[in-house]
Amino acid sequence: MAETVNGINVPFLPVGGVDGLKQKPSIQLPVERSFEAIFQKELSEVKFSKHAQERLNERNIQLDQHDLSHLHNAIELAEKKGSHDSLVLLRDMAFIVSVKNRTVVTAMHGENMKANVFTNIDSAVIAG
Numbered sequence: 001m002a003e004t005v006n007g008i009n010v011p012f013l014p015v016g017g018v019d020g021l022k023q024k025p026s027i028q029l030p031v032e033r034s035f036e037a038i039f040q041k042e043l044s045e046v047k048f049s050k051h052a053q054e055r056l057n058e059r060n061i062q063l064d065q066h067d068l069s070h071l072h073n074a075i076e077l078a079e080k081k082g083s084h085d086s087l088v089l090l091r092d093m094a095f096i097v098s099v100k101n102r103t104v105v106t107a108m109h110g111e112n113m114k115a116n117v118f119t120n121i122d123s124a125v126i127a128g
Contacts, residue, residue: 045102046071052095052104061093061109071095074127075102083123090127094118 003010031037046068048056056063063071070090078086078099085105088095093109096118108116118124 046075047101047103048107049103049105052107055107059107059109059112061107067091067093070127071097071104074125075099078123078125081123085121085123087118087121087124088127089124096121099123 055061067090071088074086074088074090075097078088078097083099086097086099088097092113093107094113094116095107096105097103098105
């Protein structure tokens, strides 16, 4: 028994019927554009917490692609050793990193590192 909703008989059927409808072929994306590839890339990227971004700005710490690569490699090493929170030393800079989240929690350099005690870390990596 058909019901009318807003002047349309429900269930609504296309004029040509449903037999002529074809399955749409699935779209094949290149592997590097797949959801899995993009998701894994995002997970592997080094992120900076809001606090770390503020410290980078106020301490005028500039990181180039080379530095980010060193940070990424240091996080990889810490992860392989089972670390959770690590101190990463890179040239005259220090970063506290949440390894699991791949996130820099805070950053300092040069004079800011003197007479400092680093707590709540379970590893230290000298990155370069």
